[in-house]
Amino acid sequence: MSLQLSLLPPVAPPTDFIEDLRRFSLDGAETVEVEEGGLRYFVNAFWTAGQRRGHSIHEISYRACFKSELPGFFIERLTSPGDRVFDPFSGRGTTAVQAALMGRAPAANDVNPLSAMLCAPRLDPPAVAAVAARLAEIDLSVGVDDPNEADLLAFYHPDTLRQITALRSWLLGRGDALDSVDAWIRMVAINRLTGHSPGFFSVYTMPPNQAVSALSQRKINEKRAQTPVARNVPAIILKKTRSLLSDGFPAAHPPAILLTGAADRTPALADASVDLIVTSPPFLDVVDYEGDNWLRCWFAGIDPACVRIDKHSNIVSWEAFVRRAFGEFARIVRPGGFVAFEVGEVRGGKVLLERHVAAAIEGLPFDILGVMVNQQVFTKTANCWGVNNNKGGTNSNRIVMAVRR
Numbered sequence: 032m033s034l035q036l037s038l039l040p041p042v043a044p045p046t047d048f049i050e051d052l053r054r055f056s057l058d059g060a061e062t063v064e065v066e067e068g069g070l071r072y073f074v075n076a077f078w079t080a081g082q083r084r085g086h087s088i089h090e091i092s093y094r095a096c097f098k099s100e101l102p103g104f105f106i107e108r109l110t111s112p113g114d115r116v117f118d119p120f121s122g123r124g125t126t127a128v129q130a131a132l133m134g135r136a137p138a139a140n141d142v143n144p145l146s147a148m149l150c151a152p153r154l155d156p157p158a159v160a161a162v163a164a165r166l167a168e169i170d171l172s173v174g175v176d177d178p179n180e181a182d183l184l185a186f187y188h189p190d191t192l193r194q195i196t197a198l199r200s201w202l203l204g205r206g207d208a209l210d211s212v213d214a215w216i217r218m219v220a221i222n223r224l225t226g227h228s229p230g231f232f233s234v235y236t237m238p239p240n241q242a243v244s245a246l247s248q249r250k251i252n253e254k255r256a257q258t259p260v261a262r263n264v265p266a267i268i269l270k271k272t273r274s275l276l277s278d279g280f281p282a283a284h285p286p287a288i289l290l291t292g293a294a295d296r297t298p299a300l301a302d303a304s305v306d307l308i309v310t311s312p313p314f315l316d317v318v319d320y321e322g323d324n325w326l327r328c329w330f331a332g333i334d335p336a337c338v339r340i341d342k343h344s345n346i347v348s349w350e351a352f353v354r355r356a357f358g359e360f361a362r363i364v365r366p367g368g369f370v371a372f373e374v375g376e377v378r379g380g381k382v383l384l385e386r387h388v389a390a391a392i393e394g395l396p397f398d399i400l401g402v403m404v405n406q407q408v409f410t411k412t413a414n415c416w417g418v419n420n421n422k423g424g425t426n427s428n429r430i431v432m433a434v435r436r
């Protein structure tokens with residue numbers, strides 16, 4: 032083990048990382064560097080959908096998730112195998128899963144318990160045969176009455192709903208006996224609840240990360256003159272299992288730490304124990320995580336009223352929320368450790384969240400190295416960093432890069 036570690040390339044200090052960004056070139060496009068609003072921006076196509084495809088195990092949907100290439104970029108350059116990589120706003124767990132794939136020690140937190148349910152099974156997946164055997168064991172022939180039945184029938188054929196309620200009840204009844212195979216089945220089922228193809232349990236609806244209300248679904252059904260057809264729930268779960276595992280299993284990695292709670296209180300993480308944070312918080316009030324996840328929470332037995340998702344319509348309270356989170360990052364990130372904090376484009380580009388992050392963390396022990404802008408369709412002429420940049424069509428990630436002093 033020690034021999035293996037000594038052969039590893041040394042981790043780049045953050046200043047070398049910035050040099051790396053400057054020199055970066057994929058397809059010959061050069062990094063454009065510009066200073067605006069007191070921040071240094073580094074703009075390029077640092078990863079693209081076509082050239083580098085993520086591992087198949089990432090292929091579950093979640094509202095406002097980032098591509099695995101984003102955490103992969105930072106993990107590769109700023110950490111070594113065994114280092115602790117953390118996402119305090121974990122969502123589907125993209126950072127933690129990518130960290131596991133790269134042999135790092137994954138850590139993830141989200142205020143919604145759904146997040147750990149989506150992430151944990153993919154860190155250490157069971158064999159396909161074990162999933163098939165467990166599905167064959169579960170009796171899905173007797174459904175369970177549910178107070179939401181009338182609403183659920185807007186999405187599902189009665190026969191499909193019977194299988195879903197039977198599976199839900201079986202999983203909820205497992206209690207402490209719930210094992211890694213059950214957890215995998217739950218994760219896949221959560222992901223197959225609604226979608227727009229026969230690979231999902233539902234009739235045609237919105238994309239799977241955005242469950243509409245039953246009322247909206249009835250309208251969709253009317254407009255499309257459709258009624259839900261019967262689906263084979265275990266067959267769909269098994270097919271998706273095979274597809275998630277088609278690129279193989281994550282490498283051996285140190286044990287994961289998975290937490291459920293607010294990002295500004297993560298006492299389970301020791302002081303200075305984190306080498307790298309790669310994360311993306313809620314962007315003001317742009318996404319309705321509660322509404323979009325209502326059906327998933329129902330299936331998982333989560334009471335949405337108990338989940339306090341941060342949603343801020345005004346920038347002052349959003350800044351205060353970001354400052355609280357960075358206050359906790361200051362405790363858990365080791366000196367010299369790195370935070371990559373992705374913010375989205377909001378209010379049609381009128382609000383540049385990266386500047387509010389910079390304002391929010393003033394006085395905390397972090398130095399901002401700049402903002403990395405990953406421009407998926409990169410054109411040198413696009414004014415892609417400043418106020419005019421957010422014309423429709425371009426899809427960029429803006430990542431505030433900060434180092435713990």
Ligand SMILES: C[S@@+](CC[C@H](N)C(=O)[O-])C[C@H]1O[C@@H](n2cnc3c(N)ncnc32)[C@H](O)[C@@H]1O
Pocket residue numbers: 093094095096097098119120121122123124125126140141142143146292293294295310311312313314320339340341342
């Ligand atoms: C932009 S999403 C993260 C998506 C993630 N990067 C991924 O790839 O799936 C933001 C997440 O923050 C979570 N969240 C909202 N308020 C939170 C808080 N105070 N503490 C921790 N998580 C919170 C939401 O539940 C949501 O999953």
